[in-house]
Amino acid sequence: MGYESIAVNRDALTNLLSRSQFLLAVGTHMPSVSSSSIVFINLDRFRQINENFTYAVGDAILQEIARRIVRHVPTESLVSRFSGDEFVVACFNVDSDAAYTLAQRILQAVAEPHQVENKDVVVTASIGVATQPSEGALCERALMLAESAAKRAKDGGRNQVCISSPAVSEEMLTPLIVETMLRNALRNKDLEIYYQPKIQAKSMQVVGAEALCRWRHSEFGEIPPHRFIPVAESSDLILPIDEYVLRAVCEQGARWLQDGYRVRMSVNVSSRQFGQPGFPELVRSILRDTKMDPSLLELEITERTAMHDVDRAVHTLTELRNLGVRIAIDDFGIGYSSLSYLMRFPVHTLKIDRSFTAGIQSAVNQNPVIGAIISLAKSLNLNVVAEGVETVQQFDFLRDNKCDEIQGYLFGEPVPPTSFQLTAFESTPQPRGFHPGQDTLALQLAEYEWLERVGMAALRRRDLGELVSALPDFIVERIPCDRFSIELASEDDRYCLIHEASMRDDIPARIVGTFVPTSKSGLSFIRKTRLPSLCKDILKHPEFPEDYTLSAEGIRSIIRVPLLHGQDVYGMFTLQSSHPDLYNDNDRRLLQRLASRLGSNIYAAYQNEQQRRNAYIDPTTRCFTRGFLSALMLSEDPLTFLEQVCHRPFPVSTDLSLLFLSIVDFERLPFDEGEQAMDRLAELLRCDLGEYTLPIRLNSGDVLLVVLGDAALVIAHLKRQLTEQLHVLHARAERLGDPTQAFDVRVGEATGSLANLNDLYLASSRQAMELPPLCLRQLGRP
Incomplete structure (x- = not known):
């Protein structure tokens, strides 16, 4: 690895990963492993070392502690010096017991005495x-x-290991903390509205x-309703939450109605909100502001509240x-209403409480009670x-007893509005566009605010x-789509990423790392024009070769707009739908405005990805670094990793060959001559590298060539060309x-499969050290 790369990737004192490189490496690995563990090591009272001795002694102790940690961790782990006296170890595919055992070993190793001025210092x-687990794993969260947990270990007496658990996080959510966070969530509009379908x-x-x-x-991740709703009800927060939810639901319903979808939206109303004198006027104001159809709004009041x-x-x-809204009595059957009072309430719907539904076909049979409620x-x-409703038996009983609507996990869990819209509505939406009577200025203002929000x-x-x-x-707030992509x-402009x-779900996204040849993609046309x-219908009128593949995947309508950086087109937006004749010129114009608004942000994100790739490139030789080889060995899906880093497709075959090259007596060469020799070797190799050949600089004087696929002919060609060019160098010298x-x-060389990359690497390097140099061998010298 070159000097510049080491300076970027490593802590100068301990040669461990720096904080930034550790976060990048762990964030890359976490989603691709079954489980991950973070071991956070905070040295106790380390400041006293610097105060009683010298900073040089402190640095020497830190170096020794780093070596002890590295000796005890698994080889596939990542170790970082996080700050002055803090170290972090990331372990992958280990359970909590193994992580705790590792932490105990590190604890004992760190506590071994250090010899300082003929004294033992502990x-x-x-x-x-x-x-x-990997699902939802976040490096910052872990x-x-x-x-x-390390802080609790320090507060608890030091020199011990503490394990973090979900229970610990739950204990941190006291009512006061929840109330404070809830106020911030309301102010920042962090509360989300999910929708659970009702089935006829x-x-x-x-x-x-x-x-x-x-x-x-x-x-804290997702906080369940039973943790914050009681807190809101016991404070003054339930009223703004109710208003926030009601307004958001009406806005969503109005948008769906504008797109041609009519769906009845049910909203729970708290007892405190229902008891407010101005509650009907609040509902009237929200309906007027959002232009929601009152007949599509249903307010659910609990039996006890009524x-x-x-x-x-x-x-x-x-x-x-x-006002025209519908009224439902929620949790019916667990309260104490009488028939006479029920007849007085101007309601439209009764909702049977889930406690009765759960008793269907169980040991506590609720069938007669449910039948009586439905008859009433x-x-x-x-x-x-x-x-x-969660089982087929429950559904069959309710349908046989003429229950009108069913709600439960049997048919769908609560989902975001976009997922609900695209999975629940299978009918073709009504034509969209400007209709007589619409306020043009209001539409333009709403569009502008939407662009700013995005x-x-x-x-x-x-x-x-x-x-x-x-x-x-x-996007689906303004333009319907089944699939969205940035290409x-x-x-080298050969492929479209x-x-x-x-x-x-029935129109899945193409996996990350999918490549389409630019010549077959619409991007070639977009870049030219x-x-x-x-x-409007790629099945009938395909424009590009890619459209044949898209139509086979169920796509019918598509919009493509360019992404610009200055005057250069570096990519494009596409919106895809399974409905033909869905999009119009207004949709194309709006998407083009969105692409113009986000062009610089997307370009910056793309450059960030390029920088991550450049972190794997040796600046002297432009070969990949040893870190690239380590990441490839640790990757659960090596081919996907290669495609993401190299930005080109690779063969599905996992067969490969390795060619290990080592410059003779490199360590004896002066630094400048050594780097010059390595640069020449890399230049010689680049002249003959194939598309599926990966050059990796392992250390100062070694290069490893990884050739994917059936590589016997490629390896033979590389060795012959390298021999001839080395002869030319000798003659010139x-x-x-x-x-x-x-x-x-x-x-040295080795052949096998990608799964055995580490063993093949060791075998090829061993063979290189055992055989005479390439030029001497070819010349017949000893």
């Missing part, structure tokens, strides 16, 4: 361990948990949805019903909804994959009388 450590029992069609509030915190003050409840419900509702001409969201996401995953949720031109997100493209102009190379 330095202890407080260690925290955090283990989590580090936070491990560091918190007869037709099995989606006829409605219940809106449910969800909260995903940046530090019975708290019957006369007032009847008055409030009557006002709400006069039918006699009062009320709609009946059963919630909590732009702000893009600024917070600098990773290209994260950006692609987040954008469809914003970027590779460095696909970064894609799908909104539907700088103009957007709209195809003799004529010039300068032996520094030539060098000999030891060569």
